[in-house]
Amino acid sequence: MRARRLRALLAAVLAAAVLAGAAGCAQSVDPIERLGKKAAQRVRRSYGPHEGAYRRWGLAAPLAPPPRPARPLPRHVEPEDEGLPEVLDRVPTHDRVVFLTYDEGAERDPRFAEMVRDLRLPVSVFLTDSRDGPGYARIGRLRAAGATIQNHTLDHAGLRGRPYAEQRAQICAGRDRLRSRLVRRPLLLRPPYGRYDRTTLRAAADCGIKALILWRPAHAYGRSTALHPGDILRPHEPGRPQTSLTTETIRVLRRLQSRGFTVARLEDYL
Ligand SMILES: [Zn+2]
Known part of the structure; x- marks a missing residue:
């Protein structure tokens, strides 16, 4: 339910952003920013980090998420160190x-x-x-x-x-x-x-x-x-x-x- 509400909210904000753009509004509108911090965090979680952002920065594919780091490999420490x-x-x-x-x-x-x-x-x-x-x-x-x-x-x-x-x-x-x-x-x-x-x-x-x-x-x-x-x-x-x-x-x-x-x-x- 919550995800659906968020999606609807995001769609509404996106529509508002498109309208603002069409009206020649000079201010740039980041729909995610406009949702407010908490809502934005929830939206990011459900939609992934800025869908398509990698293309905007000239990458062919999104960066793979890093693996959960394994336990650090043992390192040798000299006694004097x-x-x-x-x-x-x-x-x-x-x-x-x-x-x-x-x-x-x-x-x-x-x-x-x-x-x-x-x-x-x-x-x-x-x-x-x-x-x-x-x-x-x-x-x-x-x-x-x-x-x-x-x-x-x-x-x-x-x-x-x-x-x-x-x-x-x-x-x-x-x-x-x-x-x-x-x-x-x-x-x-x-x-x-x-x-x-x-x-x-x-x-x-x-x-x-x-x-x-x-x-x-x-x-x-x-x-x-x-x-x-x-x-x-x-x-x-x-x-x-x-x-x-x-x-x-x-x-x-x-x-x-x-x-x-x-x-x-x-x-x-x-
Ligand atoms: Zn330096």
Whole structure:
């Protein structure tokens, strides 16, 4: 009964949207948005994520839903690394999944949040407070769209070689800002430029970080080289403003789809 009522409601809203369009109404009408949050959630559940959205973003087929993550594969930890965060550019798994991660800049591209929402992309975005801080409202939208927000230090200082106190300040302060603005406890750290040392691991552990997240080098998901289950990818190289985050992500999505992979949420596998 409820599903029928919802369908009728959606049809009515769609009809209203068509009428508004025909009347030359300039305001864009997203029928799902107009239903209100709760109703929209129910509609999405019964209709799937934005039917046909994949076509709008240039994909030939919808992304396969990720499997329920199996129990993490056992990992070997050296006794001297006990209690330190893991450093990962690939998560050990047999599932045909990869993970999409982004550094700063994701919240500055409004189309990116739209794409994350439309495709229900389980992405992880690493934020640098001093660069991204002014955009916390946009970060909130990105999070509402489905992104997970993680730590990329206070102001993107290269950590390797710095004294413990400096490294700790960069990591802990980055965490505290995220916590105060987004009410959340980031457990993952991407060290700026992917550079770190043993002091970074100690400092990160003291700031509650569970893992340092690096990424597979770009050639690993280029045209010729195979992807591997559990690869952590970074579709967009920061500092390449000539390419768009969204375009590069779609390119990666097409590649991984053609190889029978899908995208899973990194945090679900750690
Ligand atoms: Zn960065």
